Amino acid sequence: xxxxxxxxxxxxxxxxxxxxxxxxxxxxxxxxxxxxxxxxxxxxxxxxxxxxxxxxxxxxxxxxxxxxxxxxxxxxxxxxxxxxxxxxxxxxxxxxxxxxxxxxxxxxxxxxxxxxxxxxxxxxxxxxxxxxxxxxxxxxxxxxxxxxxxxxxxxxxxxxxxxxxxxxxxxxxxxxxxxxxxxxxxxxxxxxxxxxxxxxxxxxxxxxxxxxxxxxxxxxxxxxxxxxxxxxxxxxxxxxxxxxxxxxxxxxxxxxxxxxxxxxxxxxxxxxxxxxxxxxxxxxxxxxxxxx
Numbered sequence: 001x002x003x004x005x006x007x008x009x010x011x012x013x014x015x016x017x018x019x020x021x022x023x024x025x026x027x028x029x030x031x032x033x034x035x036x037x038x039x040x041x042x043x044x045x046x047x048x049x050x051x052x053x054x055x056x057x058x059x060x061x062x063x064x065x066x067x068x069x070x071x072x073x074x075x076x077x078x079x080x081x082x083x084x085x086x087x088x089x090x091x092x093x094x095x096x097x098x099x100x101x102x103x104x105x106x107x108x109x110x111x112x113x114x115x116x117x118x119x120x121x122x123x124x125x126x127x128x129x130x131x132x133x134x135x136x137x138x139x140x141x142x143x144x145x146x147x148x149x150x151x152x153x154x155x156x157x158x159x160x161x162x163x164x165x166x167x168x169x170x171x172x173x174x175x176x177x178x179x180x181x182x183x184x185x186x187x188x189x190x191x192x193x194x195x196x197x198x199x200x201x202x203x204x205x206x207x208x209x210x211x212x213x214x215x216x217x218x219x220x221x222x223x224x225x226x227x228x229x230x231x232x233x234x235x236x237x238x239x240x241x242x243x244x245x246x247x248x249x250x251x252x253x254x255x256x257x258x259x260x261x262x263x264x265x266x267x268x269x270x271x272x273x274x275x276x277x278x279x280x281x282x283x284x285x286x287x288x289x290x291x292x
Contacts (some may be wrong), residue, residue, distance in 0.1 A: 004051065040079030042068055046064075047084065047114065052159070053220035053227065054114055055194050056180060057145035059102070061154035061258040062112075066103050066249040071096055082110040090245060096216060099189035099285035101251040104218065107242060108233050114251060115218035115228050116191065119211050119241075127206035127230060129198050130223060132183070140184040142149055147180040147194060150277040152275075153260025161196050161224045189285035194222045201253055203230040215241035254281040 039045070049062040058064070068077055072093035075084040082105065096102055096117045103114050119134060120126040126133040131141060146165075150173060151157055157166045157176035166179045179197075184190040198204050203223065211217050218238065222228025231237020257275040 037079050040068075044068060045249070045250075047112070047251065049114065051226050052155075052162075053222050054101070054116075055222040055225075056178065056192050057116075057221045059112070059149060061152075061275065063255045063257060063258055064283065065255050067248040067252055068095065070250045071102075071244070071247050074247070076105045076246055076248045086245065088245060089189065093244070095244065096247065096250065097189070098185045098187055099191060099266045099283075101283045102218065103216075103248040103251065104242060105246045105248060106233075106238055107246060108239070112248065113238070115220055115226070115238075117216050118185070118219050118229075119217035120139055121211050121213045121215060122209055123211045123217070125206075125211065125217050126208035127204065130195055130204045132219075134186065134206070137186070138205075139186070140190075142182050144180055144182050144192070147176075147178045149176040149178065154258065155260075159225065162181040165196070172181075173265070174275065184288055188253075188288045190288050191221065191235070191285045194224070196224050199224075199291060201216070202235075203228070206230045209240065212240045214244050216244055216247070217241045248291055253283055254278050264282060275279055 001193070007027055008075045044067045046063055047064040047066045049058045049064070051194055052060060060165060069092075071191045074090045074091040074093070075087040076082070078084060098117055099118060100117045101114065102117055103112055105111070106113055114291045118132065124135050148169065149157075151166070155175075157163060160175055162178065165177045165179075167175055169245060181193050181195055182190055183193055203226070217229045217240075219228045219230065227235065227237040229238045229240055229242065231239075233239035243271050257278040259275050260273070262273040263269045
């Protein structure tokens with residue numbers, strides 16, 4: 001007669017899931033954060049447009065991709081910017097080209113600005129009645145069709161400069177119908193600007209200045225509402241040419257854009273608030289035949 005087979009008693013909890021290794025989870029999360037910061041510091045990062053200073057190229061609510069490597073890396077490269085004190089020089093440094101759209105740290109503030117590079121070291125620049133004179137020659141500037149920017153929560157067209165240009169279009173929608181000018185630099189790159197008219201003094205007049213070595217002169221495309229190199233630091237401007245170490249990267253393209261009606265608690269608005277037609281727009285200036 002055969003002996004009965006031995007049975008292995010089941011112990012309580014033998015089918016329970018293993019305990020969570022919280023330390024391993026924390027380490028994994030920390031590595032993820034470090035990887036994101038490394039990408040933001042050395043390769044590319046997102047950027048949000050908070051103001052009207054770069055209209056019509058960029059409008060409030062646009063989200064951009066900014067690459068960090070085109071000009072090399074400096075003390076403002078780590079993400080977020082403002083972690084390090086000023087340090088001279090750039091690693092694998094390269095000057096931007098005239099017409100590039102760049103993010104930068106103002107010399108006297110811990111914030112991020114976005115502007116367009118107009119003049120490089122050795123250039124002589126003057127602004128006379130709103131017209132840029134570069135190395136003694138007025139740049140080409142032609143008025144073109146107005147910028148019909150749709151009104152929404154992010155673009156209310158409510159500032160003193162913009163309000164007179166608020167219109168209702170033939171489609172029944174409201175627009176900010178702003179005067180638009182196309183500028184072309186001597187290298188042949190062109191871009192659109194907004195200029196509502198001449199007002200004596202800064203920013204429409206700026207005395208001739210020679211850009212020092214290692215500096216660049218930047219301006220916003222919205223010439224009447226930009227705190228840039230034309231505007232003194234005490235008025236929230238850049239106070240003249242800025243050190244190239246303060247450049248944080250080059251704006252490449254718009255990734256997506258919001259009209260300001262997003263409600264964080266309502267996921268449906270994350271999609272309904274998207275502005276159509278702006279995603280993928282390149283921020284590199286157009287290139288035309290160089291002048292003369």
